[in-house]
Amino acid sequence: MESPPNAWELRIDAARRGDRDAIDELFHSLRAYLHRRAEQQLDAGLSVKVSPSDIVQETFLRAFEAIGGFKGTTRGELIAWVQSILRHRLQTANRRFRGTDKRNLAREQRQPNLSGWNIALVSAHQETPSRVLMAHEEQQRLEAALRSLRPRQELAIRLRNELHLSFDEVGKALDCSEEAAQKLWARAVKRLASQLSALGGGT
DSSP, X not given: OOOOHHHHHHHHHHHHTTOHHHHHHHHHHHHHHHHHHHHHHSOTTGGGTSOHHHHHHHHHHHHHHXXXXXXXXXXXXXXXXXXXXXXXXXXXXXXXXXXXXXXXXXXXXXXXXXXXOSOOOOOTTTSOHHHHHHHHHHHHHHHHHHXXXXXXXXXXXXXXXXXXXXXXXXXHHHTSOHHHHHHHHHHHHHHHHHHHHHTTOOO
């Protein structure tokens, strides 16, 4: 259930004052989203040397060290701030590892991790194996459709539907106006429905 804005402001304020539980809760809520951003921005071929999970972990360590200086109060501002740290870590990784290995890295590509779309998978002890498999396949179709979108469209949906941000907060995270964020999300949802239909996941 989405937390009311004042609860987020209180949590961010507590994190800024060094409350470890608040920091852990905030960062945990962003992990899947940041993992997908790292996957999108990490240079092709480097995933065998440094994983998106490594980049996200480094980002959280840097954010933990700097949270006391964070000046924002909203989720959107927090995400924009953490994304700036993520971009710096990605730039560092890309410079560090680019061109240092002559092997054919394409043969060693990691399998991408699903990034946690909020579809509840039925538990094996409650449902039949066939139902569990069907739920898993549905989530895979949705993830594949999301990943086929343009990057900003995918991120708009993840911010709005996974993290439950307002359009104003989505705009802050994507560096655009609230109106532009809403239009971007609407186009993305329309495109997602089309992709799901093409993948056999439409209703």
